[in-house]
Amino acid sequence: MKNLALARRYAKALLLIGKEDGQMDTYRRELESVCSVFQENDNLRQILSNPLYARAARRQILETVVQKLDLSRVMQSFLLLLFDKGRVERLKDVERSYQQLADAFQNIARAQITSAVALGDAAVEGIRAALVRMTNRDVVLAVDEDPRIIGGIVTKVGDLVYDGSIRTQLRNLRESFKRGEGI
Structure with missing residues (x-):
């Protein structure tokens, strides 16, 4: 339950940014895209969340993936923030919460x-x-x-x-x- 509440807070923060800059649908699509990449690549998910690998190396891998996906600056920063806070493994929950919040708003x-x-x-x-x-x-x-x-x-x-x-x-x-x- 705590993880879902946390994911909802991150989703809400991203949604507020999306409302403010008019990019709410862009962020929705980008979150879906990133989640599908993570879902399709189990190794990537494991590497990013495995503390046995150096944190700097894992962050560098995420930065490379984010750049290759050609995401907006806000989404790049958001994903790196999730990583820095140790929440990248909750990305699917954040995406689900974002979808629900965006649907309610729209x-x-x-x-x-x-x-x-x-x-x-x-x-x-x-x-x-x-x-x-x-x-x-x-x-x-x-x-x-x-x-x-x-x-x-x-x-x-x-x-x-x-x-x-x-x-x-x-x-x-x-x-x-x-x-x-x-x-």
Whole structure:
């Protein structure tokens, strides 16, 4: 819990800088980019967080990576600050917190739709429009297919889940019969 609160503080500081200089979306993209590089390169993550290697050498490696990624000066400084404070291993948590804070500031809700079959563009847009009305926010959708739900859709917006899948309805019906609430 403490680490998440700490990550949120760093994310909030970066967001405030982004609001002030108008680069909030740039920092969002750069954080995503750096996190994907770290995620793809396990050796880099291990070297940067391993105290067996000299701190100066690890910092030099990070500086080289940051320069090769062609990041803004603010992001370069931010990543070096995280390293200097011993928080570079919390970068993914910082990125996640930054995304949430930036979405809240920009009045964006992220939603996940799962259906048994591919949905057409009109259906996806209709669902998105309904979610916009329900949340009073701009909605960014991610759409997945999962044949295990048999039919219907499952929609997740933040922590709220709307489960209209046939699989869940069948499970509920089975539980109802088990309790003797059938017919």
